Amino acid sequence: MKILVAVKRVIDYNVQVRVKEDGTGVHTENVKMATNPPDDNAVEEAVKIKESGKAKEVIAVTIGEEKTQETVRKALAVGADRGIHIKSDSYLEPLGVAKILKKIVEKEKPDLVFMGKQAIDDDCNQTGQMLAAMLGWAQGTFISKIELKDKVIEVIREVDEGLETVEMNLPAVVTCDLRLNEPRYASLPNIMKAKKKPLEQLIAKDLGVDISNRIEQLKVEEPPKRKGGIKVSSVAELVSKLKNEAKVI
Amino acid sequence: MSVLVIAEHDNSNLKVFTLNAISAASQIDADIHVLVAGNKCENAAKEVAAVPIVKKVLHSDSLNYENYLAENLTPLIVKLAESYTHIISSANTFGKNFMPRVAALLDTSQISDIIKINSADTFIRPIYAGNAFATVKSNDKKKCVTIRPTSFDPAPNSGGSSSIEKIEPIDIPNVSKFIKREEAKTERPELGTARVVISGGRGLQSGENFKLINAIADKLNAAVGASRAAVDAGYISNDHQVGQTGKVVVPELYIAVGISGAIQHLAGMKESKVIVAINKDGEAPIFSIADYGLEADLFEALPQFLEELNKLNTIQK
Ligand SMILES: Cc1cc2nc3c(=O)[nH]c(=O)nc-3n(C[C@H](O)[C@H](O)[C@H](O)COP(=O)(O)OP(=O)(O)OC[C@H]3O[C@@H](n4cnc5c(N)ncnc54)[C@H](O)[C@@H]3O)c2cc1C
Ligand SMILES: Nc1ncnc2c1ncn2[C@@H]1O[C@H](COP(=O)(O)O)[C@@H](O)[C@H]1O
Numbered sequence: 001m002k003i004l005v006a007v008k009r010v011i012d013y014n015v016q017v018r019v020k021e022d023g024t025g026v027h028t029e030n031v032k033m034a035t036n037p038p039d040d041n042a043v044e045e046a047v048k049i050k051e052s053g054k055a056k057e058v059i060a061v062t063i064g065e066e067k068t069q070e071t072v073r074k075a076l077a078v079g080a081d082r083g084i085h086i087k088s089d090s091y092l093e094p095l096g097v098a099k100i101l102k103k104i105v106e107k108e109k110p111d112l113v114f115m116g117k118q119a120i121d122d123d124c125n126q127t128g129q130m131l132a133a134m135l136g137w138a139q140g141t142f143i144s145k146i147e148l149k150d151k152v153i154e155v156i157r158e159v160d161e162g163l164e165t166v167e168m169n170l171p172a173v174v175t176c177d178l179r180l181n182e183p184r185y186a187s188l189p190n191i192m193k194a195k196k197k198p199l200e201q202l203i204a205k206d207l208g209v210d211i212s213n214r215i216e217q218l219k220v221e222e223p224p225k226r227k228g229g230i231k232v233s234s235v236a237e238l239v240s241k242l243k244n245e246a247k248v249i
Numbered sequence: 250m251s252v253l254v255i256a257e258h259d260n261s262n263l264k265v266f267t268l269n270a271i272s273a274a275s276q277i278d279a280d281i282h283v284l285v286a287g288n289k290c291e292n293a294a295k296e297v298a299a300v301p302i303v304k305k306v307l308h309s310d311s312l313n314y315e316n317y318l319a320e321n322l323t324p325l326i327v328k329l330a331e332s333y334t335h336i337i338s339s340a341n342t343f344g345k346n347f348m349p350r351v352a353a354l355l356d357t358s359q360i361s362d363i364i365k366i367n368s369a370d371t372f373i374r375p376i377y378a379g380n381a382f383a384t385v386k387s388n389d390k391k392k393c394v395t396i397r398p399t400s401f402d403p404a405p406n407s408g409g410s411s412s413i414e415k416i417e418p419i420d421i422p423n424v425s426k427f428i429k430r431e432e433a434k435t436e437r438p439e440l441g442t443a444r445v446v447i448s449g450g451r452g453l454q455s456g457e458n459f460k461l462i463n464a465i466a467d468k469l470n471a472a473v474g475a476s477r478a479a480v481d482a483g484y485i486s487n488d489h490q491v492g493q494t495g496k497v498v499v500p501e502l503y504i505a506v507g508i509s510g511a512i513q514h515l516a517g518m519k520e521s522k523v524i525v526a527i528n529k530d531g532e533a534p535i536f537s538i539a540d541y542g543l544e545a546d547l548f549e550a551l552p553q554f555l556e557e558l559n560k561l562n563t564i565q566k
Contacts, residue, residue: 095356120493121377123376123377125362126352130353134353159343160342163487165429169423172424217383217384217385219384223380226524229540232541238557242525246502249502249565
């Protein structure tokens with residue numbers, strides 16, 4: 001079995017994102033970047049499956065500018081076997097990303113593709129479902145548990161109502177929730193070793209897929225700010241305020 | 250222009266967020282059709298037909314649609330999409346699951362989780378956990394849009410009598426199988442629509458201690474929410490999680506107890522009308538967005554809170 005994992009480089013989740021004054025986007029210069037958090041869970045799960053002997057190879061793939069390679073290197077440092085970087089200097093929508101991933105899937109023929117359920121920058125929550133659709137594969141979205149069986153995979157989905165168990169034929173696409181596992185840290189020796197693992201680079205526009213963006217971003221602005229409130233000194237005061245001032249209870 | 254809304258239901262009754270999607274759709278065009286696909290879901294179809302602003306209900310019954318597997322619903326929606334300019338549903342786990350699959354097969358770039366409709370092609374959506382609002386214009390011929398339900402009022406749901414057209418189910422890919430759903434049953438209001446929400450965080454220290462939260466929820470007829478940390482620690486189930494990767498709530502009153510106020514949590518609740526924070530750390534970021542902050546130990550404050558509520562003659566429900 002072969003597992004492909006898609007990892008995206010995003011602004012670190014601890015960073016307070018700041019909107020640019022000219023309305024063209026958010027500040028990214030000198031801002032700490034990191035792997036999209038659930039993508040770390042996706043890598044961890046793939047590596048665990050490999051360690052259990054059920055998978056032979058884990059391939060990490062990223063699409064983006066030169067520096068997005070860091071995310072692949074990180075995946076290699078925690079156990080992925082090789083990496084693919086598809087270079088694109090312009091932002092791609094999930095539709096374009098999914099088309100590129102489809103090309104990679106056709107070439108690599110993995111049995112499973114693991115991804116994050118949502119990128120914390122665009123908050124789109126689309127790419128995995130789109131890839132599954134284009135391939136005609138089953139999709140397991142928002143997954144917090146995976147069990148590999150013979151020729152099928154059983155997953156637990158986190159849905160609004162609670163939990164759902166679904167069985168999927170292989171090959172399949174799985175989008176991971178943060179609760180799937182506890183991603184490991186890369187040790188220094190493994191980071192060094194990862195530098196020697198193979199990392200292939202391809203150019204997005206040479207892949208022969210239409211990755212043109214369909215959505216124009218007209219403006220990015222700060223959301224309305226909440227007015228600061230007050231501190232109350234006792235529970236009695238709180239209840240009185242809620243009753244008589246805010247009139248919500 | 251015609252708009253197709255995909256209804257969410259449990260095969261007997263319509264789920265409320267469908268009404269929010271219908272009202273969002275009405276801001277795009279008056280010609281609103283709604284697909285109700287399920288198994289023996291005639292009643293849900295009738296409920297949609299009673300929504301006055303709906304022009305037509307498309308009702309498709311098949312065992313294959315019973316559990317809303319995206320793989321099974323998608324071919325039907327893609328086929329129907331021919332006659333529509335917009336396909337719309339809620340940006341909850343129902344809509345998030347199938348809509349990108351539909352969009353990909355229509356070769357259109359989906360617009361997720363919009364909070365405002367400027368025109369038929371221009372929308373506002375939060376990005377970066379709500380730290381920025383992007384105004385986006387779609388240049389695709391067909392638009393697949395998921396709406397944030399709490400940003401659109403539900404459409405009135407009685408008095409209408411639109412026609413119900415039977416739609417033949419079509420072939421499914423047969424790649425996935427539904428096994429089971431574990432639903433957390435509760436007598437309390439639903440998190441997404443409750444007038445009052447009280448949420449507990451890591452500060453609660455255990456699932457057992459959530460009884461302090463529950464007692465107040467019962468008193469205020471509130472829904473119970475939680476931070477991701479509380480869910481991760483196993484204090485409470487995942488369907489209670491509020492935030493960027495959980496549910497978005499906009500109640501009249503949100504009470505955050507033992508929650509620090511990480512941006513990922515705020516993303517799910519900061520539009521609430523009145524926010525109360527109870528936290529023993531005076532520097533906790535949650536206080537910066539709270540209308541009323543109480544710096545206190547929750548294990549003392551919550552029992553007192555209940556006592557004070559008991560003293561009131563009337564409580565809004
Ligand atoms: C990609 C990503 C997505 C995420 N999505 C979400 C999401 O959807 N929702 C979400 O909530 N989080 C989310 N998180 C997690 C988020 O970053 C925080 O870790 C989480 O919200 C913290 O939960 P908490 O406030 O309960 O815990 P903590 O940050 O540990 O805060 C606990 C608080 O309780 C207070 N406290 C402790 N004891 C008491 C006491 N006795 N009395 C009163 N106060 C007390 C403390 O002062 C502290 O402020 C996400 C994180 C990532 C990386
Ligand atoms: N540029 C990218 N490179 C690699 N993977 C990506 C990229 N964009 C999105 N993904 C994957 O798709 C998931 C969902 O992203 P999104 O649909 O943008 O919310 C992410 O968690 C990644 O696994």
